Amino acid sequence: MNANEIYNELLNAYGKPRWWSDDAFTVMFQAVLVQNTAWSSVEKTCEPFKDKLSPKFIASLSDEELQKLIAPCGFYKSKARTIKLLVKWFEKYNYSVQETQKVPLQTLRNELLSLKGIGAETADVILVYALYQPSFIIDAYTRRFLSRLGFDFEDDEKIRIFFENNLPKDARIYGYFHWLILDHCISVCRKTPLCGECKMNRECKSLIHFGSK
Numbered sequence: 001m002n003a004n005e006i007y008n009e010l011l012n013a014y015g016k017p018r019w020w021s022d023d024a025f026t027v028m029f030q031a032v033l034v035q036n037t038a039w040s041s042v043e044k045t046c047e048p049f050k051d052k053l054s055p056k057f058i059a060s061l062s063d064e065e066l067q068k069l070i071a072p073c074g075f076y077k078s079k080a081r082t083i084k085l086l087v088k089w090f091e092k093y094n095y096s097v098q099e100t101q102k103v104p105l106q107t108l109r110n111e112l113l114s115l116k117g118i119g120a121e122t123a124d125v126i127l128v129y130a131l132y133q134p135s136f137i138i139d140a141y142t143r144r145f146l147s148r149l150g151f152d153f154e155d156d157e158k159i160r161i162f163f164e165n166n167l168p169k170d171a172r173i174y175g176y177f178h179w180l181i182l183d184h185c186i187s188v189c190r191k192t193p194l195c196g197e198c199k200m201n202r203e204c205k206s207l208i209h210f211g212s213k
């Protein structure tokens with residue numbers, strides 16, 4: 001199977017997924033908060049101030065105020081520092097997604113990666129869901145899912161090539177694809193997978209291993 005075929009299989013199985021958020025800064029903020037934390041904690045934490053969440057609002061808070069606000073998500077000191085760095089970085093572009101789109105993707109990615117607390121996965125989440133740039137998001141679910149399907153990639157760079165060479169350079173598709181992989185890995189291809197319920201089980205190399213055939 002190539003990346004395009006996997007995408008279509010998942011799309012047929014789960015339908016068109018949701019988008020993270022239409023507000024770019026909400027994506028950036030939550031992409032940092034969700035590191036090593038359950039998504040439900042992020043939603044609960046953001047609920048009281050979701051209507052006023054903006055880079056200016058965050059910039060107006062002291063470090064201590066921001067830490068207190070995000071404390072339920074854990075690692076609040078380092079996350080608060082990263083969020084402040086992100087706000088400063090976004091300010092360079094007048095907090096405008098359109099402004100960032102005048103800059104090459106690789107430059108944006110390198111700038112994000114240079115911020116303390118932003119790794120490849122968080123940078124790619126921000127590029128795709130906030131800035132609409134096609135930079136495929138690779139996380140632990142993606143690696144596990146591909147390995148179960150029977151792929152043996154040397155490293156994340158090879159996984160990136162596998163996806164990016166077989167898909168249109170379209171951030172929407174990358175974003176939907178990432179969400180579909182999440183859906184699939186949370187609902188069916190779990191740590192102990194439910195292969196009998198999986199729509200991809202005819203193509204999957206792990207089915208015999210997990211004893212459902």
Ligand code: SF4
Binds near residue numbers: 193196200
């Ligand atoms: S058949 Fe099982 S291991 Fe393979 S993708 Fe489906 S749930 Fe995952």
